[in-house]
Amino acid sequence: MTTTPETSDLPAAPPGAAHTSREIGQQPRLWRRMAERVEAGGTELRAFLSPLLADPSLRIVLTGAGTSAFAGGIAAPALAAATGRTVEAVATTDIVATPHACFPDRDRPTLLVSFARSGNSPESTAATALAEQLLDHCAHLLVTCNADGALALAHRERADSYVLLTPPEAEDQGFAMTSSLTCMLLGALGALGAGEVRGLGGVAESAEAVLGEASVRQVAALTGRGLDRFVYLGSGPLKALANESALKLLELTGGAVSALADSSLGFRHGPKAFLTPRTGVVVFVSNDPYTRRYDLDIFAELSAALPTGQVIAVAGRLDGLPAAHTWLLPGMAEAEDAALALPAVVCAQLVALHTSLAYGVTPDNPFPDGEVNRVVQGVTVHPLP
Structure with a gap:
């Protein structure tokens, strides 16, 4: 189903700020729709998560790069309290660079929760692959804005994975992550917090x-x-x-x-x-x-x-x-x-x-020379010895 993007709550934006302004302003409406998505997937989501969460030794790793990594840092303490399990925020950039340090216990059951706006960043797919290479028991909860991203496509038919999609408008067209961050954060808190995170409503x-x-x-x-x-x-x-x-x-x-x-x-x-x-x-x-x-x-x-x-x-x-x-x-x-x-x-x-x-910068594209990119480029993922 295609949903028409909603208008921003902010005043009309000057040239070069239309996407960012709209994407900041649309967040309350998208949050309500994100909560509905989590609720609508409740039976299937619970069937996937419940056996994992029943294991007291389960380690939950919240991962992403940049803004997506900070989503994990915000959510980790609340989810640890809600689930009663070990919950850690570990950036994909750390997983890719130092995988053995991030996954030191091969036999520790792990749920890797990956936050990804596009799902096309090299570290996103590399982190999931490394987790599977270094862990005997690894399941995946993918929280992403892009149903056609590499991460979602790689996991959507797998029994050991659940792909939780945000409303499509949350895949920001502006340079910076705004509504993508908050919708993914809300989705993870709703899915794993099971209504235990006070104030979320x-x-x-x-x-x-x-x-x-x-x-x-x-x-x-x-x-x-x-x-x-x-x-x-x-x-x-x-x-x-x-x-x-x-x-x-x-x-x-x-x-x-x-x-x-x-x-x-x-x-x-x-x-x-x-x-x-x-x-x-x-x-x-x-x-x-x-x-x-x-x-x-x-x-x-x-x-x-x-x-x-x-x-x-x-x-x-x-x-x-x-x-x-x-x-x-x-x-x-x-x-x-x-x-x-x-x-x-x-x-x-x-x-x-x-x-x-x-400062006279265009927030939709603050790096017109391409020095910094919306989806990271130039990363070589080296094979693990």
Whole structure:
């Protein structure tokens, strides 16, 4: 069935930003459809996953490259809690380069969960092949946007594999991964979290608020300051969100704006030297009461060090944060951080989009000379000895 792409919730985009703007704005609607897809495949999906999850020794490896790798980092703690199994996020780039280190136990039953927008990146197919070569028992859950990608085609008829497809519009046509990331993340959380990830049901409504006029004005106020570097900070799964946010800014500005990501505690250990008076800081504040204390500490410290308004908290609730410098995520006050990350990453996507436009870059194609590509090129996968 062919589905007509939905229009963006954002205002009409300037030339060179139509795809990216639409793909950021369409996310709440696609998330609802992604949840429906997981539910519609429930019987078949459960039949595939239940025997695997019944084994207490099962290791679940969440993998992908770049943004897709960060999806695994966001999801891993919540899925470990939901499944009661060992869950680790390991990038395909690490698997391909150091496969023996990533799969040290040949007899350990493993479910490899592969995130892939196109499924055509060389590391995507290489990682699944290496897992099978080094493991006696390996099953695959493929979460991808492209039914015709190499990864989906290689696995869709296999009994040891399940291909979970996002809505087709999630295969972003813009350079950077936006709706592809969030739909794949939501799909994995829904499929493996089995409804145990608190707050997941409210993410679409929260993101709709983030995409509203008032929130977009807040983003424009920050990105209109002429800042030339950004820092993103977060703890636990929100550190992976910080990494994704920094990558999105680098990508959409074509490298014109520097970006750094770290944990709230780790930032003081050297990376703090990155700060200048023209640095913007975004702190993703955890909902975990203990972890949150460290996020609040670094937010207060950096707010005192930088010009007023250049340090922003993104949070599900205020609780110790100044309202004037906090971007609230409605409905996320009690959400687990993996769910909180979904509307929070929309904030980061908007920052990247607005900064790109402020610097005169075309976000749909920030590298017109082809120096960096939408689907990675130039990778030689060497045979394993």
